[in-house]
Structure formats: C-alpha cells, structure tokens
Amino acid sequence: MKRRKDKNERILLKTLQFLNKRFAYWIIFIIIGLVLFASMYNNVKPIVLDVTKFEPAKETIRSPFTIEDVHATERARQEAANQVQAKYVLKPEIGQNRIDLINSIYDSAIELQDELTELSIRAEAENSEDELAVDNPTLKEKVNWLKEKLTKSVVNDLSNNTLEALVNNSKPDLVTARDAAVTAINNVMSHEISSSEVENARKKVEEELRFVSIPETLKNATIELARYAIVQNYFYDPEATEELRKQAEENVDPVYILQGQIIVEEGQLVNQKIWDQLELIGLVNTEFPYMPFIGLFIFVFALIGIIYSYYNGNRKNESVNKELLIFSVILLVSIVIMKGISAVPIQQYDISYVFPAALCAMLLKILLNERLGIIGTIILAAASAIIFNGQSSGSFHLTIAIYILFSGLAGIAFLSNQNQRSKIFQAGLFVSAINIFVVIALLFIPNTKFSMTQYVIYASMGLFSGIGSAVLTIGFLPFLEAGFSILSTMKLIELSNPNHPLLKKILTEAPGTYHHSVMVANLADSACEAIGANGLLARVACYYHDIGKTRRPNFFIENQMNAGNPHDHLPPETSRDIIIAHAHDGAEILRKNHMPKEIVDVALQHHGTSLLKFFYHKAKENGKEVSEEEFRYPGPKPQTKETAIISIADSVEAAVRSMKNPDKEKIEELVKNIIKDKLNDDQFSESDLTLKELKIIEQTICETLHGIFHNRIEYPEMKKKGD
CATH class of the missing domain: 1.10.3210 (Hypothetical protein af1432)
Structure with a gap:
C-alpha cells in the first residue's frame, strides 16, 4: 500500500513538473508576442489629423505611403474615353446595290423597248390588224407595262415623268443614259457619305450628269434616278467605338499618391480633391482604424511562428525552456534598445543606423547557436522596418531592415570559426566595415543627393553600430552567463x-x-x-x-x-x-x-x-x-x-x-x-x-x-x- 502511494506521488510530481514546463513554454511565447506588438503599436496606429474641409490646412501634410488615387484615375480614364471620336465604317456593298438597282431599272426599260420592237416587226410581217393595234400602244400603257417589271417600292419612289421618259426614248439613248448614271453613281458612292452628306452627294451626281448628250427628258429622268440611287454608306459603329474607348481607358496609367508627396501645404485651402485624397489615405477617418492592428497582429504571429517552428522541433531537449528564455531576453532587450533609439527626436538625420544591429546576433551565436542567431536577426530586421518607420515617409523602413540583416549576418559569419572572447571586438570591427558599405550602398542606390558631411555622418553611424555591438556583447556576456548559468563555447x-x-x-x-x-x-x-x-x-x-x-x-x-x-x-x-x-x-x-x-x-x-x-x-x-x-x-x-x-x-x-x-x-x-x-x-x-x-x-x-x-x-x- 505504501509503495503504491509513493508511486502515485511520483507520478503526480512528474505531471506537475511537465505542466509547469508547458505553462512556462507558452508564457514565454506570449510575452515575446506582447512586447513585439506593444513596441510596434504606435508605429502602425493611423494618425488622424485636425483638418477641416474648405478651410486652410494648419500644417503641411505628406502621404505616409504610396497608394493609388482611384478617383483621379477614374477621372483620367473618363477624360481619355470622352476624347475618343466616334468610329464610322464605310459599307461599299450599299453603293454596289444601288448601282445594281439603277441598272435593273434601265434594263427593264430597254427590255420593254425590245419587246415593243419585236411586236411591231411581227405585226408588219403578218399584216394583222389586231397586231397593228398592239403595235401602237398608248404612253399610259407603256408606262403600265414598265411598272409591271419594276417593284412597287421603286414605282412609288419614281415620278411619272421619269417613267414616261424611260419608255419614250430609244434603246441607244437608254443605254447611254444608263452608262452615264452608273458611272456617276459609282464615282460618288465610292466616297464616304454620312447622313448629313447625302444631299451634297446627290448634287455632285447631278452635276456630273448635266452634260450628258441625251434627250432632255431622258436627262432629267436619269438625274432623278441617280439622285434616287445616292444614299448613306458611312455608318456609326458602336462596337468599334466602344473598343477604342476601352483601349483609351486601358492606356491611362493609374494615378498614384506617392510616398512623401505633399498632399496639402500649410495655409492651402482643403478643397474637395484634397479632402478625397486625405480620406483615401485614412488621415481624416472618423471610424476606428482596425485594419492596421489586425495586420500587426498577423505580422507578430508570423514572427512568433518562426521561433515556434524551431523550438517545436527540439521539444525533447530538456533545456528547451532555458534556451527559449535566453533567446527571448536577448531579443527583447534588442527590441527595447531599438524602440529607445526610435524615440529620439532628431529629424535632420536618420539615426536608426546607430542601432547596434549585430548585438542580438552575436550574443545568440555565442550563448546558444548559429541558427538561433540567424532567426533572431531576421525577426529583429522585420520588426525594425516598422519600429523605425518614423524615420521614413512610409509604413515600412525597408532600408534599415536590410541594414540590420546584413549587420547581424556579418557578426554571425565572423564568429562562426572564432569563438574566443578576444575575437568579439574584431568581429565588431568587421561588422562596422560591412555596415559602412551597406549604408553607403543604400544611400547611393536611390540616387539620393547628400553632401559629403552627411555621407560621413551616416558612415560614422555604421562604424559606431558595429563597435557598439561588440562592446555591448562583451558587457552583456558575463551577466547572461552568470544569470542563466550558461556554459558557452567561449x-x-x-x-x-x-x-x-x-x-x-x-x-x-x-x-x-x-x-x-x-x-x-x-x-x-x-x-x-x-x-x-x-x-x-x-x-x-x-x-x-x-x-x-x-x-x-x-x-x-x-x-x-x-x-x-x-x-x-x-x-x-x-x-x-x-x-x-x-x-x-x-x-x-x-x-x-x-x-x-x-x-x-x-x-x-x-x-x-x-x-x-x-x-x-x-x-x-x-x-x-x-x-x-x-x-x-x-x-x-x-x-x-x-x-x-x-x-x-x-x-x-x-x-x-x-x-x-x-x-x-x-x-x-x-x-x-x-x-x-x-x-x-x-x-x-x-x-x-x-x-x-x-x-x-x-x-x-x-x-x-x-x-x-x-x-x-x-x-x-x-x-x-x-x-
């Protein structure tokens, strides 16, 4: 009974120790997350300005980031679409159809003349009185015979005088009149004729036929037929026009409000356009800006995920909580130093380059291992892009993130085969050299125009950062080793x-x-x-x-x-x-x-x-x-x-x-x-x-x-x- 009780007590003790380890494990992650979130909270919190529409601005306002001005883009595209002229299309088949119609009318008249001639010849040959009666039909009968050969719409559109002229003239004259009419119609209809140009086209065809050598009555009839043939052949094409408008809209580049661009200057009237831009950027929103904080939460969660992915694979290690605690202390101390530097109110220079970027990397490399040094450097670089965004005009200060990444990796690389304490200061000098090269590169790449004095100051910041990292590393090491009972490689x-x-x-x-x-x-x-x-x-x-x-x-x-x-x-x-x-x-x-x-x-x-x-x-x-x-x-x-x-x-x-x-x-x-x-x-x-x-x-x-x-x-x- 006593043995069973002792066994139960041992099981209970082990369970409590396990729960204690698990609790401490998650508490450390929560603390890291809270500190990271708190350190970046003010940097992502949107600034709501004291601006009133249609009143002068109290200060010069610049855009904190680059964003598309959707209203300006839409206006520019609408203007481009409005400038596109309507698209018209020439339909040559209409001209050919009208020529065929006039040909058919003349051919019907010529055919009627041939029939009348044939009847007359047959009547003379047979000496038939009945046939002689047919041989001399009246003008009205001839016109009626011609109407039977034509369509009802054509008959209704032509005057009676024109029909009489067609049946009263000889075949040669009709052939001459037909050829002249077809030629004139073809000349005019081969050109674009819009609805407003129809009458002018008809006058042109009329002028061409004025000097044709045919009887006057037939000439007038021919002119009427030619005018009748001239119609609109140049029509508005809505599909082609719409396609051109779409192309014009697509060719318009989006209008952006650039990072650092002045939206309104001090004393300038805040008109509707400026107000729309301020609303778009979120500088005058009255609603609670929840999206930046959701984004920050996801960002911090991703950073914690990097740490968790490493330690989750080493959970069997008995010292995992101790390692995690050491890692978190070094990382959070670096974050605190970073936040302190970002709070220094210096506007003339970007003092973020003073930050001892290699401190975290070198401490983690010496006290723990190289992989944790790299992980710490990545997290620190990512966080710095937000913490130091007050030194830039955007939401992210990407140049400082690159700077910290290179600086930290340089410290780790130098110490990879150098584990003696005396090499830390040499590592600091090496990091300083890398810092200077990186700073100069980051200043040169955007073609920034600085004076020689400014370049020297920024290079000095890189030098100070590297040496400061070494000095702080040497200073922190004894305390960390003593406080955590660390037996480091050095x-x-x-x-x-x-x-x-x-x-x-x-x-x-x-x-x-x-x-x-x-x-x-x-x-x-x-x-x-x-x-x-x-x-x-x-x-x-x-x-x-x-x-x-x-x-x-x-x-x-x-x-x-x-x-x-x-x-x-x-x-x-x-x-x-x-x-x-x-x-x-x-x-x-x-x-x-x-x-x-x-x-x-x-x-x-x-x-x-x-x-x-x-x-x-x-x-x-x-x-x-x-x-x-x-x-x-x-x-x-x-x-x-x-x-x-x-x-x-x-x-x-x-x-x-x-x-x-x-x-x-x-x-x-x-x-x-x-x-x-x-x-x-x-x-x-x-x-x-x-x-x-x-x-x-x-x-x-x-x-x-x-x-x-x-x-x-x-x-x-x-x-x-x-x-």
Whole structure:
C-alpha cells in the first residue's frame, strides 16, 4: 500500500513538473508576442489629423505611403474615353446595290423597248390588224407595262415623268443614259457619305450628269434616278467605338499618391480633391482604424511562428525552456534598445543606423547557436522596418531592415570559426566595415543627393553600430552567463587553456592524471562529435574530471611512477574510501573555484554507481562478508550523453594503458567488453543514450585508439661503414 502511494506521488510530481514546463513554454511565447506588438503599436496606429474641409490646412501634410488615387484615375480614364471620336465604317456593298438597282431599272426599260420592237416587226410581217393595234400602244400603257417589271417600292419612289421618259426614248439613248448614271453613281458612292452628306452627294451626281448628250427628258429622268440611287454608306459603329474607348481607358496609367508627396501645404485651402485624397489615405477617418492592428497582429504571429517552428522541433531537449528564455531576453532587450533609439527626436538625420544591429546576433551565436542567431536577426530586421518607420515617409523602413540583416549576418559569419572572447571586438570591427558599405550602398542606390558631411555622418553611424555591438556583447556576456548559468563555447575554450590554475594544479601535483585526462578528452571528444553531442564540453570536462585525485595523487596508479603501490599495505575498505572519495573531492574543488555546473556534474557522475571490482574481490578473498553495494560509487549515474561517454572513455583509457602490446583486435575486444559491462550494470539508464549511439561510440573510440597505438614500421638497422 505504501509503495503504491509513493508511486502515485511520483507520478503526480512528474505531471506537475511537465505542466509547469508547458505553462512556462507558452508564457514565454506570449510575452515575446506582447512586447513585439506593444513596441510596434504606435508605429502602425493611423494618425488622424485636425483638418477641416474648405478651410486652410494648419500644417503641411505628406502621404505616409504610396497608394493609388482611384478617383483621379477614374477621372483620367473618363477624360481619355470622352476624347475618343466616334468610329464610322464605310459599307461599299450599299453603293454596289444601288448601282445594281439603277441598272435593273434601265434594263427593264430597254427590255420593254425590245419587246415593243419585236411586236411591231411581227405585226408588219403578218399584216394583222389586231397586231397593228398592239403595235401602237398608248404612253399610259407603256408606262403600265414598265411598272409591271419594276417593284412597287421603286414605282412609288419614281415620278411619272421619269417613267414616261424611260419608255419614250430609244434603246441607244437608254443605254447611254444608263452608262452615264452608273458611272456617276459609282464615282460618288465610292466616297464616304454620312447622313448629313447625302444631299451634297446627290448634287455632285447631278452635276456630273448635266452634260450628258441625251434627250432632255431622258436627262432629267436619269438625274432623278441617280439622285434616287445616292444614299448613306458611312455608318456609326458602336462596337468599334466602344473598343477604342476601352483601349483609351486601358492606356491611362493609374494615378498614384506617392510616398512623401505633399498632399496639402500649410495655409492651402482643403478643397474637395484634397479632402478625397486625405480620406483615401485614412488621415481624416472618423471610424476606428482596425485594419492596421489586425495586420500587426498577423505580422507578430508570423514572427512568433518562426521561433515556434524551431523550438517545436527540439521539444525533447530538456533545456528547451532555458534556451527559449535566453533567446527571448536577448531579443527583447534588442527590441527595447531599438524602440529607445526610435524615440529620439532628431529629424535632420536618420539615426536608426546607430542601432547596434549585430548585438542580438552575436550574443545568440555565442550563448546558444548559429541558427538561433540567424532567426533572431531576421525577426529583429522585420520588426525594425516598422519600429523605425518614423524615420521614413512610409509604413515600412525597408532600408534599415536590410541594414540590420546584413549587420547581424556579418557578426554571425565572423564568429562562426572564432569563438574566443578576444575575437568579439574584431568581429565588431568587421561588422562596422560591412555596415559602412551597406549604408553607403543604400544611400547611393536611390540616387539620393547628400553632401559629403552627411555621407560621413551616416558612415560614422555604421562604424559606431558595429563597435557598439561588440562592446555591448562583451558587457552583456558575463551577466547572461552568470544569470542563466550558461556554459558557452567561449567559456569552454577559456577553461581549456593550460594556464588555468586548476589545470596547472593537476599538471604539477598529479602529472599522470593530467596525461590520463588529456587522453580521455581525445576519446570523448571524437565519440561525442560522432553522435552529435557536445564534443567541446566533453573535452573540457575531461580535463577536470579527476581533479579530486590531487588530494591523494600517489594512491592512483598513473601517478605512482614505479614508487610502489600504497594500496598493497592498506585494507580494501580504506582503499575503497580513498578511490571513491576522488569523485566527491573533485566536485568540491570545482565548486569552490566556481566552475560551471556541467563540469562539476561530470566530476561527480563519471563513475556512476559502478563497482570497484578489484577491492571488492580483494575483500572477499580476505574472507570478509561484503556486498557489492559497499564497494560501489555513490553516484549519481551519468545524467547526460557527454558524461556517459566520458565514463566509457575513462575506463577504456585506463584499461588500454595497462595492456601489454595492444593491437587492433585486443583494443576492439576491450572496448566492446567495457561498454557491455556498463550497459549490463545499468550505468546508462539515465543518460538517454541509445543502442545505436553506443555502437557508434564503440567504433569511434576504437578508431581513435588505433590512431594512437598504431603499429610502427620497423626499419632495418644501418650497417656501419666497413662492416
């Protein structure tokens, strides 16, 4: 019952710890989002001006951004469409139809003449009185016969005199009149004749026929027929006209109110056109401007999404909350500095270039990693485009965003292979050089006309930004490392310096242990790198992991130098206590010297709860009743992969050192057995090492040892001269 209660309490405790971690994880994201939103709130909040329509403006107003003036664009397009002349089209088929009609009328008259002539000839041949009566038809009858050959509409449109002239004239005259009429009609109808030009066209055709050599009555009839034939052949084309108007509208470029353009000058009357432009930009809106804040919320959400996408893939990492907290502190401090600079009321120069743009990038690179440095730089550059928009006439200050991006990436690039603290200031100088080039480029590209003094001032800002970034980085590092107990790469490199007092202590008081530690460091470093663990941490921790042996150096075999083994004269229990004590003593020494917790933990955990087999068996051989627990290290077991690898490397190096004539097969068998024994002894259960990683560690350690204990080439002895 008690065991069950204890188990439930452990489950409850783990659940509370998990919830606490999850709660802290999301709280940090919320804080980042709130600070980002608050820092950019005033920069996106629309400014509502005190402007009254039809009254003089109290100040000069410029457009804060570029926007299309839809009203002006519509007016310009309407004017272009109105200027398009109506499109007319000539229809030549109408002229041909009218010519065919006149031809048909004349042909009908000529045909009637032929019929009358034929009847007359037949009547004379047959001497028939009846036929003679037909041969002399009256004028009215002739006209009626002609009307039968013509359509009713034509008959109604022509006068009776014209019809009489057509039936009273000879065929040759009719042919002459027809040809003259067709020619005149064709000449006139081949030209464009609009509705207003019909009468003028008819007069032209009439003038052409005035001098035709035909009888007068037929000439008048021909003129009437020609005038009758002339009609409109040039018509308005609505489809073509509409197409031209559309093309004219499309050819009109949109009218824009440009960023920085003066909309109204101080003292100028705010007319309807100016008022419309102010309304369009939103400078006189009375409604709550919710859209900019929605846009800002989405913008901040996207920035948070970049951070979340990185940390969501590393949730299994136990230190994710600590890393996220460090990242957020550095980022938000940079945002606060940025906001403070943006609030400085200097109008003559754009002082945003003074901002220490590489500070965030270099701190993140040094304290965390390169990827977070790049992410921080991108977020900072994006936020700066809005925070510093007061230094530009638009909603976004894109040039400062480019400047910060280049500056931050330059700092990261320089420190990628430079991890010493002394290189930070050099990185600042490098960033300053990049800043100056970028600033000058950003001033030259838009063809801005500045004086030499202004160029020098802006270049000085870039120089100050780079050096300021380095100085602030050096200043912030100790506080961040101390406040978050960070063991940075630079700190590790400093601790690996052989001139460090503790390393000198080991070297002078326990030289064998020092050599042993260096060998273990080589093995552990390569193994950690092979599985993606922190090789530098493992190397540096190895240098200090046996510092506890400096209290009794002669009791450890590597320091005895053939002076005899004092354990031969001690009971196994005393020897056990001395050997086991070195782990606790080492941790105590390291703590007194304010060494990082990670290195203290390695000193305390690198033996885990392993068994001192030699002294355990020695005690049993002496006939004493002892248990394994009495001869085990107190632990704890290795808690990290680096510590577990160090424990393997420590055991392997000591074992290989004691081997006589080690070769490849012996070394591989030894390494495999040591890892197998530790695995069976449950020494890796708390370190998250996998079986696959253990196999890689085994192979890597073997390869490193082969490089150390490789077979030397035996050279033949040189014979003496004369032998």
